[in-house]
Amino acid sequence: MTKQEVVQCILAGRSNGAAAEASRFAPANIALCKYWGKRDEMLNLPRTSSLSVSLESLGTHTRITPAGSDEILLNGDPVDSSTSFAGRIVEFLDLFRVNGQPAFHVETRNSVPTAAGLASSASGFAALVLALDGAFGWNLPPREASILARLGSGSACRSVFCGFAEWHAGTASNGLDSFAERLDADWPALRLGILTVSSEQKALGSRAAMRQTVETSPLYASWPETVAGDLPRLRAAIAQRDLEEMGSVAEANALAMHATMMGARPAILYWQPDSVTMMERVWAARADSTPVYFTMDAGPNLKLLFEEGSAASVLERFPEAKVVAPFAD
């Protein structure tokens, strides 16, 4: 099944009126159990399920306005149509129109650095799908919005939700069973602390890195088993608000993902020297009775995991951390 056919399935019977202006926000999400490796490159179908928490306030605001031709602005600046960034958006919009119509003026603003391992493509495609939903008046249920977002970028399917979301890998070749769902859980005291080692664009994008890992890393064979062990532990830890269990599983899961990349040939290393420095600082904090853990996406940055009750101690050790409260309200 092509992306176009998936879209037709999802939109069958929904409003197909003229598009209007619409503006939506979607949060970035940080995976606690990572998505790493596709079983279908075209439809962004993963080999394994994954689980994330959304950053609530950090993410992407996208406004789309029907226009004579596509025009894309990122953080206020026009994006050249020859860039891969613009190309991916235009290609995605093509799924929802005939003969290039309607075209859109797309204004997208990220409150997280673009492509620095903070999943801006996830919040970006989620916000774009939600904006399209608003513009066309489809009234998509969350599951369908999640599937459409996945067609833009795999982990975007988790960014249509606030809070904890689990992306079910699914088994169907058309991917209609591969979507995220919000977990029925919250954790008001949970805090994330973003430690930015570098906000530069990554030399190797996640898509290519996943492929290289799956195709060349003997270590990848153990990844499905790792996920199968980690997911139920994370669900239980979240239900019990058990930071030690959640944090240690998330940290180990992230390191295992990076390890599968290091086993690729040639090796893939997203870490920078300061990534190691920060890991060492986290371990030193724990050794000194400050309950803080980290996770890392496919990039050099760390995201701390801790609770409000130890925020003072964590911030004393990591004054540079940008703190997010995913369940603040």
Add this chain to the structure above:
Amino acid sequence: MTKQEVVQCILAGRSNGAAAEASRFAPANIALCKYWGKRDEMLNLPRTSSLSVSLESLGTHTRITPAGSDEILLNGDPVDSSTSFAGRIVEFLDLFRVNGQPAFHVETRNSVPTAAGLASSASGFAALVLALDGAFGWNLPPREASILARLGSGSACRSVFCGFAEWHAGTASNGLDSFAERLDADWPALRLGILTVSSEQKALGSRAAMRQTVETSPLYASWPETVAGDLPRLRAAIAQRDLEEMGSVAEANALAMHATMMGARPAILYWQPDSVTMMERVWAARADSTPVYFTMDAGPNLKLLFEEGSAASVLERFPEAKVVAPFAD
């Protein structure tokens, strides 16, 4: 079979006269295909074969002199008998005497930092076995010396040789088929460059790290397959003196070993921030047409692999490297 019984097998029918003073040297060795994981903790039997090159001039000089009681000097300083360093040596000497006799004055001098990932226990136990061989006049063939050295420290079985050595994992439970052999190959232009990030004692020794990896890292399951692929490629690359092939396989093998450790729970990370800095410098050098590769043992230090023809270019980029020519003579 116990260590004692293995020793009895090896020494059966050999000279059993009074011990005399003897002094021997054994080189440190750098594995190009790593030894990581034991199938027998007592006899130091490995799960996989491995392949190394000895450093020739860097290693351990050991002199043993019959004495009234054991006394151990490391780099000129007496070592307290309560240390694990002294304990391992005394326990090893016990394999070769009855009722604590003969006792020895053991003077050992390392020209590599102790326990900093430069395999000083390998050269140390190899030198000790060679010195015992000299002291007792056993006249051990290399294979037997290799087996005895292995009883002290696994990778010591490779340090009884100069040049390239392959340690055959073997399958026998008594380990009599688990020994190293010198490869019939040399490579006069080969150079190693030692980059010392830290010469501090490791927080976690290799023995404990191997066990933790084997017992808790799902990624370890892929290690035997990795070795099975890398060993024949390394043998062929050495026979052809193909630096690009040898270097890229050795580098990937080392990263895969470190990756299996990162998958352990809790994770094991021997890298320091400067380890990553140095890896990046190696990759930058290669990107700039300087053929240089690295390997790393269970520690933070890198060992460069290059050829004499590009030594000037490598040393311009790595002026701090201590260069070793394994086949200088």
